[in-house]
Amino acid sequence: MFESSLSALAARLAAKDVSSRELAQAWLDRIAALNPTINAFITVDPGRTLAEAAAADAMRGAGRAGALTGVPIAHKDIFCTDGWLTTCGSKMLSNFVAPYDAHVIQRFKAAGLPSLGKTNMDEFAMGSSNETSFYGAVKNPWDPTRVPGGSSGGAAASVAARLSPAATGTDTGGSIRQPAAFTGITGLKPTYGLVSRYGMIAFASSLDQAGPMAKSAEDCALLLNVMTGFDPNDSTSLDREKEDYARDLDRPLAGLRIGLPKEFFAEGLDGEVAAAVDTAVNELKKLGAIPVEISLANSRLAIPVYYVLGPAEASSNLSRFDGVRYGHRAPEYTDLNDMYAKTRAQGFGAEVKRRILIGTYVLSHGYYDAYYLQAQKIRRLIADDFSEAFKVCDVILGPTTPGTAFRIGENSDDPVRMYLNDLYTIPANLAGLPGMSLPCGFDSGGLPIGLQLVGNHFCEARMLNVAHQYQRATDWHSRMPTNL
Amino acid sequence: MSLSTDDVKRIASLARIEIDDTQAQATQAQLNTIFGLIAAMQAVNTAGIEPMAHAQEVFQRLREDAVTEADHRDAFQAIAPAVENGLYLVPRVIE
Amino acid sequence: MKWETVIGLEVHTQLATQSKIFSGSSTAFGAAPNTQASAVDIALPGVLPVLNKGAVECAIRFGLAVGATLNRVNVFDRKNYFYPDLPKGYQISQLAKPIVEHGALKIVADGEEKTIRITRAHMEEDAGKSLHEDFHGMTGIDLNRAGTPLLEIVSEPDMRSSAEAVAYARALHTLVTWIGICDGNMQEGSFRVDANVSVRPVGQQEFGTRREIKNLNSFRFLQQAIDYEARWQIETLEDGGRIQQATVLFDPDTGETRMMRSKEEAHDYRYFPDPDLLPVRLDESWIEAVRAALPELPAAMQARFQREYGVSAYDAAVLTGSRALAAYFEAVAQKSGQPKLAANWVMGELTAALNRSELDIAQSPVSATQLGALISRIQDGTLSGKLARQVFEGLWEGAGEVDAIIAARGLTQMSDAGELETIVDAVLAANQKSVEEFRAGKEKAFNALVGQVMKASRGRANPAQVNDLLKTKLQ
Numbered sequence A: 001m002f003e004s005s006l007s008a009l010a011a012r013l014a015a016k017d018v019s020s021r022e023l024a025q026a027w028l029d030r031i032a033a034l035n036p037t038i039n040a041f042i043t044v045d046p047g048r049t050l051a052e053a054a055a056a057d058a059m060r061g062a063g064r065a066g067a068l069t070g071v072p073i074a075h076k077d078i079f080c081t082d083g084w085l086t087t088c089g090s091k092m093l094s095n096f097v098a099p100y101d102a103h104v105i106q107r108f109k110a111a112g113l114p115s116l117g118k119t120n121m122d123e124f125a126m127g128s129s130n131e132t133s134f135y136g137a138v139k140n141p142w143d144p145t146r147v148p149g150g151s152s153g154g155a156a157a158s159v160a161a162r163l164s165p166a167a168t169g170t171d172t173g174g175s176i177r178q179p180a181a182f183t184g185i186t187g188l189k190p191t192y193g194l195v196s197r198y199g200m201i202a203f204a205s206s207l208d209q210a211g212p213m214a215k216s217a218e219d220c221a222l223l224l225n226v227m228t229g230f231d232p233n234d235s236t237s238l239d240r241e242k243e244d245y246a247r248d249l250d251r252p253l254a255g256l257r258i259g260l261p262k263e264f265f266a267e268g269l270d271g272e273v274a275a276a277v278d279t280a281v282n283e284l285k286k287l288g289a290i291p292v293e294i295s296l297a298n299s300r301l302a303i304p305v306y307y308v309l310g311p312a313e314a315s316s317n318l319s320r321f322d323g324v325r326y327g328h329r330a331p332e333y334t335d336l337n338d339m340y341a342k343t344r345a346q347g348f349g350a351e352v353k354r355r356i357l358i359g360t361y362v363l364s365h366g367y368y369d370a371y372y373l374q375a376q377k378i379r380r381l382i383a384d385d386f387s388e389a390f391k392v393c394d395v396i397l398g399p400t401t402p403g404t405a406f407r408i409g410e411n412s413d414d415p416v417r418m419y420l421n422d423l424y425t426i427p428a429n430l431a432g433l434p435g436m437s438l439p440c441g442f443d444s445g446g447l448p449i450g451l452q453l454v455g456n457h458f459c460e461a462r463m464l465n466v467a468h469q470y471q472r473a474t475d476w477h478s479r480m481p482t483n484l
Numbered sequence B: 001m002s003l004s005t006d007d008v009k010r011i012a013s014l015a016r017i018e019i020d021d022t023q024a025q026a027t028q029a030q031l032n033t034i035f036g037l038i039a040a041m042q043a044v045n046t047a048g049i050e051p052m053a054h055a056q057e058v059f060q061r062l063r064e065d066a067v068t069e070a071d072h073r074d075a076f077q078a079i080a081p082a083v084e085n086g087l088y089l090v091p092r093v094i095e
Numbered sequence C: 001m002k003w004e005t006v007i008g009l010e011v012h013t014q015l016a017t018q019s020k021i022f023s024g025s026s027t028a029f030g031a032a033p034n035t036q037a038s039a040v041d042i043a044l045p046g047v048l049p050v051l052n053k054g055a056v057e058c059a060i061r062f063g064l065a066v067g068a069t070l071n072r073v074n075v076f077d078r079k080n081y082f083y084p085d086l087p088k089g090y091q092i093s094q095l096a097k098p099i100v101e102h103g104a105l106k107i108v109a110d111g112e113e114k115t116i117r118i119t120r121a122h123m124e125e126d127a128g129k130s131l132h133e134d135f136h137g138m139t140g141i142d143l144n145r146a147g148t149p150l151l152e153i154v155s156e157p158d159m160r161s162s163a164e165a166v167a168y169a170r171a172l173h174t175l176v177t178w179i180g181i182c183d184g185n186m187q188e189g190s191f192r193v194d195a196n197v198s199v200r201p202v203g204q205q206e207f208g209t210r211r212e213i214k215n216l217n218s219f220r221f222l223q224q225a226i227d228y229e230a231r232w233q234i235e236t237l238e239d240g241g242r243i244q245q246a247t248v249l250f251d252p253d254t255g256e257t258r259m260m261r262s263k264e265e266a267h268d269y270r271y272f273p274d275p276d277l278l279p280v281r282l283d284e285s286w287i288e289a290v291r292a293a294l295p296e297l298p299a300a301m302q303a304r305f306q307r308e309y310g311v312s313a314y315d316a317a318v319l320t321g322s323r324a325l326a327a328y329f330e331a332v333a334q335k336s337g338q339p340k341l342a343a344n345w346v347m348g349e350l351t352a353a354l355n356r357s358e359l360d361i362a363q364s365p366v367s368a369t370q371l372g373a374l375i376s377r378i379q380d381g382t383l384s385g386k387l388a389r390q391v392f393e394g395l396w397e398g399a400g401e402v403d404a405i406i407a408a409r410g411l412t413q414m415s416d417a418g419e420l421e422t423i424v425d426a427v428l429a430a431n432q433k434s435v436e437e438f439r440a441g442k443e444k445a446f447n448a449l450v451g452q453v454m455k456a457s458r459g460r461a462n463p464a465q466v467n468d469l470l471k472t473k474l475q
Helices: A006-014 A020-038 A046-061 A103-110 A153-160 A177-183 A217-227 A271-286 A297-320 A336-347 A350-363 A369-389 A415-422 A426-431 A460-473 B005-014 B021-043 B073-077 C053-065 C162-178 C219-238 C284-293 C298-309 C313-319 C323-336 C339-356 C368-379 C385-397 C402-409 C417-430 C432-439 C443-456 C463-474
Strands: A041-043 A073-076 A115-119 A166-171 A186-189 A209-214 A257-261 A290-294 A395-399 A435-442 A448-455 B087-091 C003-014 C077-080 C090-093 C100-109 C112-125 C129-135 C138-142 C149-155 C191-201 C211-216 C246-251 C256-259
Touching: A006 A020, A006 A217, A020 A046, A020 A115, A020 A153, A041 A153, A046 A115, A073 A103, A073 A153, A103 A217, A115 A153, A153 A166, A153 A177, A153 A209, A166 A177, A166 A186, A166 A217, A177 A186, A177 A435, A177 A448, A186 A217, A186 A460, A209 A217, A217 A435, A217 A460, A257 A271, A271 A290, A271 A395, A271 A435, A271 A448, A271 A460, A297 A350, A297 A369, A297 A415, A297 A426, A297 B021, A297 C077, A336 B087, A350 A369, A350 B005, A350 B021, A369 A426, A369 B021, A395 A460, A415 B021, A435 A460, A448 A460, B005 B021, B087 C129, C003 C162, C003 C219, C053 C100, C053 C112, C053 C149, C053 C162, C053 C284, C090 C112, C100 C162, C100 C313, C112 C162, C149 C162, C162 C191, C162 C219, C162 C298, C191 C219, C211 C219, C219 C246, C219 C256, C298 C313, C298 C323, C298 C339, C313 C323, C313 C339, C323 C339, C323 C368, C339 C368, C339 C385, C368 C385, C368 C402, C385 C402, C417 C432, C417 C443, C417 C463, C432 C443, C432 C463, C443 C463
Parallel strands: A073 A115, A073 A166, A257 A290, A257 A395, C211 C246
Antiparallel strands: A041 A115, A166 A209, A186 A209, A186 A435, A395 A448, A435 A448, B087 C138, C003 C149, C003 C191, C077 C090, C100 C112, C112 C149, C129 C138, C191 C211, C246 C256
């Protein structure tokens, strides 16, 4: 059962073969058994989960069931969830029981998908290893001495270890795709504006986007059908007609032009990763796809641009954590400013502070033009490169990450080396484009390798089609860790 | 360019994050490495390029002027560090 | 040395919308603390702003009213600083691309007409309130006001005296209430003035260093604060001192300004475009619809009053002090057909009575129709000015309509020549001393006799007739 696809689970629920309560209980039991090893969840609340599952069963009983009603999933602890502790991986919010539901949570509740709990993450989504969480590092289910990636590392590990059938994640510079690659699962970051950011604790507002993380492209398509949709409470939410992201899954790939950016196969890419991606390209060719070499020349500047824009927005977004209305407040202080400074020094971890300081600096008087404005201009150059590329290809393909999962602690003292992990994923965020990662093999150490697809705006259905056809021809996505 | 420890202390003060001398020195070194990475931007000629502030080229949607919110004070203040008579309490503010 | 004072004003007007600028909370004044502070207003993690169309429309209305440029695309920025009444740690405002730029407003000060340039007006959100009464040495924060829409209107440093500054502030106050974008209630903080004041030797081109006086909430305080500040700066400079740029507060009790302690630290607001809000676009059709719905503006109405009703420029300015007053005057003028008399009565008797009772024109117990009827009775000779004042008192007390009061109190002017002659004869007989004095050349004695006749007639005699009759009798 833990191997089942979402549609298989939904079919069993529809056939009254199993109830949502039974499914929820089975996964809660597995979480109780394995989470102490993996640390994928920050909060598990069986009482609430089972109550939600009972409500889903009632929905089905009343004939109001949707496609996935009753299927339990896990939520990244970045989504405010009414009545649930919502920490965002930080000590700052270690006592924050959210008084409202994020738009994404509302959608899953309305569709009748019970929550299995809140998954671990890098603090305020800042990290690529899940080591910056105040609640401890998440272990990669394929090798517990290694990181699962981040920031949606708990979500990725929970799906990979089959602690949840699927999970929500968020992606600012690769936070869905990089952990998906490191844990051998499928994850998709939609076009910016498709999924409402309301109630999703902000890291970098112009880059943040929530998306599904699951065992397959097909499951991602079904989750995306629930997650997307216009939200009047988010000014950046796009008011478009609802689409069915599963509609093109079975479309043949004949004639599909796949763009291979030469910059993504250059120096810095691990040989085994390169080989696995090459093999995947050959597989797609067999399915009728035509490779086209393209250039994303300015993407080499994506990391510098990202480490200006992300911290700038974050430094401002995180100013609300001041110990006045909610969250941590320093127990002792001499005056107002001391209360602020101590609260924030105690409440934030090292990486978050580092990014707040970078952001504060690049926005400060005399530096704005040289850093922030220059980064915004290069952001446009990066986006323009994609526009050019999509004139000659339908989807862009490459590695998700330069290497496979690294050891816990390996990059902890070297922020720059850590940042380089997001080399291939950041450009899509800067351009607001959809990107996804799907497993395409293993390295000699038995660690999963991720294949990245980047599509033009609103091309999710086509990307899911490509991924689904690839997954029908291969079985990398159905492998699971055997050592658990 | 590189940051001095005084720069680090100044921005930490702007960001309201307490930092002592030892931390400031360690932070200074890390930030300078990161700014070394960022420096690659400076060589790019961006004359005439319009800055890109948003991922989509769309305009602001406007909300009709109507009161839609109810009072949730009790729920919101149940999670507040210090409240009295419906007010959030903070150390004395001097104007 | 002769000194010149240079003043520019920044005025924060709370826009008269139902809901806040970025949330659906009510903007009503006076609610229990934090009961009108939504998730967005208290900046819970994850919440997002959505712009209120009503606030943008107010800004468009203002821009059109001051002949300004409306930026067809304008942008919201974040102004970052920490303060407990600022929940997000930043204020959403407009820096680089405000909605309104390059407007102007005409003022009259010390009898001179002058144009004050308006640099810009931008939309932003108000902060909450810090309550300093003692909570065990703590300050209480009420966020009901947080997120109330503001239009900050910034003038050029075009004013040269506190009188000009007050005239500008008053004209602006009249305008924003006139076009209905602000209730103008200064006690409740709906219209707050910051004054940038500097001094320089007469003839010097460069401006002196300015100090900003924050949060003046009455025109009187504005005048007092500027006068004090300018005097203080001149004295400081004459004593060989220098002016440091600073933010100061005016203390109405001492009449002095003092440095704000919380502003001593240098600020670096780190403005950048708010990524949660997209650029605001103003459609031409929207602007034209707002323009079409604008009422006749004070300046246009003043010109029309002079032209159509023949009132003086000064009277026209006073009569357009508010839209309600202007409408009242016009109704009286039209009802009575006597615009000049109407102007005198509205500005004189009526305004005095309203001021005595601390009433607004909208609350006047005497309606425009009634006052018009009263003036008609003066015009047709039924009432003298004095009698008319008595009828006005009756109207004010709610004693009924004009003709009913006249009838009930017997206030018609005496028209029977025989009756008047009887009274005159009686007065002359009883005041032989005055008669003799007049005949000896004392003009004053004549006036005394007129007064006696008026008194004896209980004011009903026609003064002109009394004059004529007395002159005839005394010849």
